[in-house]
Amino acid sequence: MKKIFTLALLAVLTLSVTAATDIKNFSQLRQERHQQLKPAVLKKAGKRLAFKTNAKAAGNAPESITGKSFITVYNDQEDKFNGFFNVVADGEGIILEGFAEGYNVKASYDASTGTITIPTGVVIGKSNTYGDITIHAAASDGYSDDPIIGTVDGNKVTFNYGVYGTVVYEGQQGGLILMLDIDGNEANAKMTFQLEENTYQFPLLATKTADDKISIVGINTPLTAGYFYNVPMAFNATSKTATIQSEQPIGHNMATNGSNIKNVYYMFNRTAEGLTRNPAFTITATDNSSTVKAQTDVFIGYDTNGAGSYRGFTMSGFQISLDYNIFTQPTTDDPYADATTATVNGITYDLDNDTKTATVTGCLGNMKEIDIPASIEANGNTYTVTAIMERAFYANRAITEIHIPASIKTVGNDAFRNLANLKSLYIENLEAWCAIEFYNGNANPLYNVFPTSTSKWGKVYINGTETTEIVVPEGVTKIGRAFYGFKSLTSITLPSTLKELGDQAMANCVSLTTVIIPEGVESTGSSFWGCENLTEISVPGSIKSLGRSMFYGCKNLKSVNLAEGIERIGMMAFSGCTALETITLPSTIKSVELMGFYACTGLKEIKSLNTIPPTCLSDDVFEDCATATLYVPETSVEDYKTATGWKIFAKIEPVNTSGVDKIESNGIKTPVKYYNLQGVRVAEEDITPGIYVIHKDGKAVKAYIK
Known part of the structure; x- marks a missing residue:
């Protein structure tokens, strides 16, 4: 790609533009836009599929749909998309051009019932990579070769089934097309432009939602991956002009490097002097039509580096033609008013319109600072931001700073994995932070703040103050993976109200040396896994079972005080605690799980005070510890000498209870x-x-x- 120019705009904005990819065939672009081979998400149905109830034509079916275009909206079980198809005659039948993610399908239309019938089990096209594509009827519970039925009611169409396009590749069947919950509206506008020497025209759906606004679906479809966008255009009846705000995304592609970065497209004016924001349009109208024509060339592109270097398409003669007078047309409800996605200040969200909650799904381009708010405004509603989706920021190496609000309740798997340049984490509220359910270790951004090299460690701020010492507030009853990987944490005080220390609660906190677990804690997981500089710990008797791998890899742990009341040592609980020389197991211990003291090579003295040898499932419980002296109650020496797990000790001697x-x-x-x-x-x-x-x-x- 050849760089064209860089220009300072409005004294505060610098935009550089890179030439557009030479795209001659938009149909091919639509076919290839998101057709990586999908996992086998659908299986052949053994019974009738769960179908979507079609609308009834009720006398509103048009006599013919040939020559019409429809804007469709559908999903692939994860994301929402918009597409389109044109209806053309084909002998006694019809062809739905571009219906199946850019591929044509043959169909028939019955005007008496208003039904479109699409046969399945037939090849509809060929993928350059995977070969022939076969179309099937699809629902969330599987696919079949039942016909796909669309019902046309006035200017609307709904389909009973979705589309599953399969291929056979290297002997395995896989899905290439997945379109579920398809419905659509007859296009009432079209977009025309010139790109290089070619002229293109595409259908749109333009809904007048207010006296000074229309919402447009379809601008992105031929240019980006077709993810659903409903783009607002404001207009002025007096000046007969219109604008699209450049801060308003019109579409996005996903980056192709395996990350979850969205390359989000915006629209700009483009002149010989460079780019300016908020492209302006001139409106002309007749009784039954309107033309909204760009006053300059239009550039649609995305920021490649977060610093205003844009890559995209330059289009001349850009205009939108509407099938109604934009000034006199009555306002109507937007059929897609309650959009299920939104982009606010560069952060992207999935929206739940029933609960009015939002889930963070990622960010635009290469944003460096991610400041997640407690709530956002979208669709005229307020949504509380409660979750961060799995892999939302996966492998995003542009991010250097993250702010997490108190409203967040859950963070999905690998949401912050491989953020190699994250330097600062801002936690709004410590109590709320402790309550977050982090689905795995890489869901917690803390781990990324502290890479292997100490010289590259970042900083953590709680309530705006940098900290390496934490006092967890009273009232907190559970800590999950809240402090996983907080390598600079030197001190933590746990509240008396604490009941549960979850998996990896303080795992890899390599600067911690001592921790006092309060009496009253009842359950633990791999809470201190990898705390390699922890030297002293006391475990209260309120904890009946030490969690699996609770102290795994705590190689400098020397002092362990296990209180009476503890009944079970979990699997690998002390595995790798090589500095541990002595330990006393209280009389209440009933079992020691597999590899409980595996590789504790420094152990010299073990005392087990239960007169009945605690159950061990195998002899590997104390593997590498057999040279230590085992002290047991005097009356139980012989029992320990024959018990699984305990019999490996060469020296088993009675505990001295006199004196x-x-x-x-x-x-x-x-x-x-x-x-x-x-x-x-x-x-x-x-x-x-x-x-x-x-x-x-x-x-x-x-x-x-x-």
């Missing part, structure tokens, strides 16, 4: 000091049943206190 009474009953008044097995002093009033080191008169005695 405590002798010290405390000899009448000496000098102070007694109690230490747990990790060397931490314990106040006498805090003593719970277990083994302690007791200092008195310069002597130390290890004893079990009941």
Whole structure:
């Protein structure tokens, strides 16, 4: 592509323009626009498909639809699209030109019932990549070779089934076309323009929705991928002029590099001096028609780098011809007023018009700062922004800053994966942040702020203040993946109200050295996975089961205090804790799951205080720890020597439970000091049943206190 020019506009905007791709065949463009081979999302139906109820013509069926054009709207189970088809005669039948995502289909029309019948199970065209394409009737629950029936009622058409176009590639059947919930309206306008030496004309649907506005569907269809857009055009009856705001997207393509970046197209004036915003049009009208003609050449393109370097199409002679007088035509309801998508300040959304909520789906072009608001205005409604879709910003290397509002409740898988240049994360409210359900680790943008190289670590701001220390507010009962990958976090204080520490709650927080888990926490997951510099932890007895991989990879963990009440050590809970030398399992432990202490090569002493050997499913529970000395209740030594998981220890010796009474009953008044097995002093009033080191008169005695 050859760069044409760069020009400063309006003293604040610089736009550079790149030449358009040489597109001669728009039909081919429509066919190729989003026809990567789809997953096998539909299966051959074993019974009748769930069909969409057709409208009844009720005497409103036209005698003929030959020569008409229809604007269609449909979905592919994920996104909404608009397309069009032209009806031409074909002997005794008709051809719907471009109906199946650009491919023609043969059909018949019965004026007495107003029905279009499309036969299926036939080849409708050929893909340059995948070969012959066979058309089928489609619904969300499968596909079949039932005929597809469209019912025409006045200027509207609905179809009972969608379209599934299949190909056979390398011996496997796959879907190339998927159009569900198809309906349409007869076109009442057309768009004409010249591109290079060629003139093109395409149908549009233009609805007068207010005394000074029309909404247009179809501008993007021949130029971009056909994602659904309803473009507003404002007009002035006095000056007989109209404008389309350049901030209003008219369509988008998806980037082809595997990311979820949307290359969103806008419209500009183009003159010899460069680009200017808000293209202007002159209106001429008769009793039954109007022509809205651009005052300059028109440029439609997208920003390639987030800095105003645009790539797209330059069109001359651009005009829109309407089948009605734009000034005298009565206003009507917009058939697509409640659009299911919106773009506000460069961020794209899916809209739920029932709950009035919005889900972030991505951003335009190469935006650097993503400031997600708590609510947006669209379609004349206010939508609360509650979710971020999976892969919304996947592999977007342009983003350097993200703001997350308190309204967000869920973030989908990989929503922020591979944001290599993210430097700043702004969290509006810590309590709300703890409540977010992050579907996986890469759903949390925190992880991207802290790459492997410490010198490239970014910063985290909570309520506008940079922080590496966190006090979670009282009232929070659950923490999911809220702090996953917060590598600069040096301190965290958990509230007394906390009940659940979820998977990866503080995983990869490599700067944490100590954490106090409050009494009252009842469940955990892989909460501290990868906290490689964590040295000390106490687990209260309110936690009955240590979650799978809870301390996996905490290679510097030396001091672990497991309180009475804990019943289960989860799979791989302490796997890879190579610095751990001693550990005491309280008498309440009933089971130790697979690989619970796998690769704990530093263990020298293990005490298990349950008189019944806790259940181990295999001998790999203490693999690599067999040289440690296992201390067990004296009456249970023989049982441990034959128990699965425990019998691998070469040294199994009885716990010394004597000595405590002798010290405390000899009448000496000098102070007694109690230490747990990790060397931490314990106040006498805090003593719970277990083994302690007791200092008195310069002597130390290890004893079990009941």
